[in-house]
Amino acid sequence: MERYDPEAIERKWQQVWEREGAFAVPNPAPGLAREDEKKTYVLEMLPYPSGELHMGHVLNYTLGDVVAHLRRRSGYRVLRPMGYDAFGLPAENAAIREGRHPRAVTEENIAAIRTQAQRMGWSIDWDREVSTHEPGYYRWTQWLFLKFYEAGLAYRKEAPVNWCPNDQTVLANEQVIDGRCERCGAEVEAKNLEQWFFRITAYADRLLEEMELLESWPERVLTMQRNWIGRSEGAEVIFHIEELDIDLPVFTTRPDTLFGATFFVLAPEHPLVPQLVAGTPHEEEVLTYARHAAAQPTIERADPEKEKSGVFTGRFVTNPVNDHRLPIWVSDYVLMEYGTGTIMAVPAHDERDFAFAQRYELPVQIVVVPADGEPPEDEAFAGHSADERLVESAQFSGMSSPEAKKAIVEWLERRGKGRPAVGYRLRDWLLSRQRYWGCPIPILYCDSCGLVPVPESDLPVLLPDVQEYLPKGRSPLAAAEDWVRTTCPSCGGEARRETDTMDTFVDSSWYFIRYCDPRNDSAPFDRAIADYWLPVNQYIGGIEHAILHLMYARFFTKVMNDLGIVGVREPFARLFNQGMLYYRGAKMSKSKGNVIVPDGYVKRYGADTVRLYTLFMGPAEQDKEWQDSGVEGMSRFLGRLWRLGLEAAAQDGNGGEATGPLAAAAHRAIAKVTDDIERRFQFNTPISAVMELVNDIYVAKNDPEQAGNVRFATETAVSLIQPCAPHIAEELWERLGHERLWATPWPQADPAMLERDTFELVVQVNGRVRGRVEVPVDLPEDELVARAKDLPRVRSYLNGREVRKTVVVPGRLVNLVV
Ligand SMILES: [Zn+2]
Numbered sequence: 001m002e003r004y005d006p007e008a009i010e011r012k013w014q015q016v017w018e019r020e021g022a023f024a025v026p027n028p029a030p031g032l033a034r035e036d037e038k039k040t041y042v043l044e045m046l047p048y049p050s051g052e053l054h055m056g057h058v059l060n061y062t063l064g065d066v067v068a069h070l071r072r073r074s075g076y077r078v079l080r081p082m083g084y085d086a087f088g089l090p091a092e093n094a095a096i097r098e099g100r101h102p103r104a105v106t107e108e109n110i111a112a113i114r115t116q117a118q119r120m121g122w123s124i125d126w127d128r129e130v131s132t133h134e135p136g137y138y139r140w141t142q143w144l145f146l147k148f149y150e151a152g153l154a155y156r157k158e159a160p161v162n163w164c165p166n167d168q169t170v171l172a173n174e175q176v177i178d179g180r181c182e183r184c185g186a187e188v189e190a191k192n193l194e195q196w197f198f199r200i201t202a203y204a205d206r207l208l209e210e211m212e213l214l215e216s217w218p219e220r221v222l223t224m225q226r227n228w229i230g231r232s233e234g235a236e237v238i239f240h241i242e243e244l245d246i247d248l249p250v251f252t253t254r255p256d257t258l259f260g261a262t263f264f265v266l267a268p269e270h271p272l273v274p275q276l277v278a279g280t281p282h283e284e285e286v287l288t289y290a291r292h293a294a295a296q297p298t299i300e301r302a303d304p305e306k307e308k309s310g311v312f313t314g315r316f317v318t319n320p321v322n323d324h325r326l327p328i329w330v331s332d333y334v335l336m337e338y339g340t341g342t343i344m345a346v347p348a349h350d351e352r353d354f355a356f357a358q359r360y361e362l363p364v365q366i367v368v369v370p371a372d373g374e375p376p377e378d379e380a381f382a383g384h385s386a387d388e389r390l391v392e393s394a395q396f397s398g399m400s401s402p403e404a405k406k407a408i409v410e411w412l413e414r415r416g417k418g419r420p421a422v423g424y425r426l427r428d429w430l431l432s433r434q435r436y437w438g439c440p441i442p443i444l445y446c447d448s449c450g451l452v453p454v455p456e457s458d459l460p461v462l463l464p465d466v467q468e469y470l471p472k473g474r475s476p477l478a479a480a481e482d483w484v485r486t487t488c489p490s491c492g493g494e495a496r497r498e499t500d501t502m503d504t505f506v507d508s509s510w511y512f513i514r515y516c517d518p519r520n521d522s523a524p525f526d527r528a529i530a531d532y533w534l535p536v537n538q539y540i541g542g543i544e545h546a547i548l549h550l551m552y553a554r555f556f557t558k559v560m561n562d563l564g565i566v567g568v569r570e571p572f573a574r575l576f577n578q579g580m581l582y583y584r585g586a587k588m589s590k591s592k593g594n595v596i597v598p599d600g601y602v603k604r605y606g607a608d609t610v611r612l613y614t615l616f617m618g619p620a621e622q623d624k625e626w627q628d629s630g631v632e633g634m635s636r637f638l639g640r641l642w643r644l645g646l647e648a649a650a651q652d653g654n655g656g657e658a659t660g661p662l663a664a665a666a667h668r669a670i671a672k673v674t675d676d677i678e679r680r681f682q683f684n685t686p687i688s689a690v691m692e693l694v695n696d697i698y699v700a701k702n703d704p705e706q707a708g709n710v711r712f713a714t715e716t717a718v719s720l721i722q723p724c725a726p727h728i729a730e731e732l733w734e735r736l737g738h739e740r741l742w743a744t745p746w747p748q749a750d751p752a753m754l755e756r757d758t759f760e761l762v763v764q765v766n767g768r769v770r771g772r773v774e775v776p777v778d779l780p781e782d783e784l785v786a787r788a789k790d791l792p793r794v795r796s797y798l799n800g801r802e803v804r805k806t807v808v809v810p811g812r813l814v815n816l817v818v
């Protein structure tokens with residue numbers, strides 16, 4: 001029999017798909033989109049071309065491919081594009097490691113990824129390929145930046161920022177994980193710099209509320225986003241520095257503890273610090289401390305276990321509720337990035353304030369106690385509940401905690417010294433990067449006109465091809481004098497270009513809309529076309545982007561919606577996070593040196609085997625360990641299917657209606673595969689279902705009564721495996737005398753066939769399985785026992801002995817005890 005030759009088969013079909021444009025999906029002509037048309041947009045997060053694709057990517061794109069194939073064959077128009085997140089640190093750092101220009105390395109990697117993707121046989125519409133580093137793309141990233149700027153949503157300010165000393169650039173808060181750089185793991189430092197920000201905080205509430213529009217997102221991701229936004233209700237309270245006549249607003253979630261405030265703390269990087277101590281005896285000590293403290297890693301400063309340090313400024317603020325004068329300290333346990341960088345310290349009811357008070361011998365004043373108990377001996381940092389009441393709080397004493405919160409804020413508000421307020425953990429998105437390999441920010445600086453946006457007609461601001469691209473603390477673009485110097489479009493005088501580039505997360509915040517209309521050169525996309533395809537119906541990617549890409553893309557979509565650029569408010573209706581791959585006991589990662597790439601496996605076993613194994617390893621959402629023996633197993637299974645297919649092809653089709661147990665097994669497989677993929681989003685169990693069917697066919701093909709159904713069952717197995725292993729399926733389908741399985745309607749299970757009229761009776765002797773037999777479901781119990789005893793193998797175990805007891809589990813088993 002002809003040997004299964006995956007390489008030849010896969011090449012053949014990949015060429016056919018390309019020649020026929022099998023997976024290209026044209027946009028509907030303007031105005032011709034039909035309301036009732038079934039369409040779907042399946043998308044996996046786009047790769048960084050910082051290297052070739054590894055098995056984690058293979059899993060990601062194969063999951064999407066299965067969904068895309070199934071929906072195509074279920075009558076949907078399916079949009080399934082591919083592109084590259086080409087700008088930014090991942091690609092640039094890869095280039096620097098190789099000592100070559102980022103453009104050269106990035107473009108080589110893109111070519112390699114494209115080849116890999118085509119070799120895997122993913123059903124991608126290659127006509128829509130997009131790369132974020134191409135001027136045809138980033139022109140529109142710049143255009144969107146200008147729209148944000150016009151709307152007041154992009155602004156420039158000096159602020160303390162996170163500085164990665166290794167990557168020599170600033171990072172957004174979202175890119176700092178436990179005080180370290182998200183990309184390289186270096187400890188992040190604080191630095192004061194004039195930078196560009198997106199006003200994502202203006203969308204904090206909408207990012208929370210409109211989670212309702214998300215059809216199906218993992219709860220874990222929603223929780224992470226909620227925590228990151230960190231909305232809390234409380235009050236803004238205005239403290240006052242009499243000597244300098246300065247108001248110091250503070251956000252607190254505990255206005256009920258205002259009478260317990262005994263001191264006040266500023267973050268070391270708070271802009272007011274130098275002013276407080278200027279010309280005083282405290283100046284030198286405070287500024288030295290502030291400089292030192294601001295340089296400490298955030299993670300250490302935020303650690304509640306860390307011993308507190310601080311320094312007194314010599315100044316006092318007045319507490320608006322009781323006119324007490326509270327000393328102002330500077331301490332590193334207050335972070336500028338949370339709240340206002342100022343706190344009213346209530347040591348009796350806050351653990352960290354208490355530790356600080358102990359260290360510097362500051363007073364502790366209890367103001368909230370349990371309703372039915374004594375004031376605690378030692379300081380209790382209990383939460384505020386209706387069971388607690390206020391003490392030592394003037395007219396508010398005796399009120400419950402929640403009551404007092406309301407009453408105190410009202411009292412403050414009447415006096416113009418406070419108001420109810422909502423606090424957020426979320427900060428604005430810092431988008432400037434002091435790096436070469438990114439999208440230039442389309443802004444000019446003119447001595448006469450100040451900050452001038454580049455006119456739309458002058459876009460794109462091209463990234464110059466400099467040879468000096470290494471990071472050095474300021475953008476390498478600043479050294480490209482010819483590029484930096486330009487003419488002011490407003491006054492015609494001399495102007496200088498912004499030399500920072502954009503965070504690569506800006507590029508990826510709208511790419512999924514560009515795919516809808518990727519060659520448009522008069523707009524980022526046509527709104528009608530975008531509205532036709534959006535939102536992405538199924539998005540697939542890793543959990544690591546839960547609060548980075550996924551929140552930024554939601555923010556961008558909302559802004560574009562408000563500006564009338566796009567119709568949807570949420571970009572991704574459904575989200576699926578696939579699990580991580582492990583190899584040799586550790587998570588696959590470049591740094592651990594245990595990354596496996598598909599190429600060697602594809603060469604040896606074929607793409608279908610590799611696709612099948614990544615899906616079969618385990619439930620898609622769980623972490624899984626890669627095992628070479630598992631690949632072998634998948635290869636053997638495809639060999640079995642191949643032989644079965646060729647045998648069936650060699651026989652005449654019976655043409656008659658498929659009936660009997662084998663046909664029923666085929667219908668059950670159809671029902672299971674469809675439900676598992678569509679509803680349960682499971683990809684390993686459908687493969688098991690097809691394997692079972694193949695086993696059934698092998699058993700049945702020697703049974704003359706069922707031979708007539710072998711062809712139907714084999715064709716069903718081939719058809720069902722097609723989304724997972726499209727090449728072998730296509731080849732067998734052709735040999736079975738059909739055409740274009742990829743465009744053939746998905747098989748439908750006949751409900752009548754799903755009702756089983758027989759079942760497999762398990763027969764035990766003394767509790768051990770000694771035989772199995774297919775029997776009608778309606779057989780009475782005594783008949784079941786008779787059939788069981790009649791099995792030759794069971795007879796030999798019974799060996800004439802008397803059966804003392806018989807246990808029957810209807811529909812399942814008979815146990816004979818002797
Ligand atoms: Zn870094």
Ligand SMILES: [Zn+2]
Pocket residue numbers: 446447448449450488489490491492493495
């Ligand atoms: Zn000017």
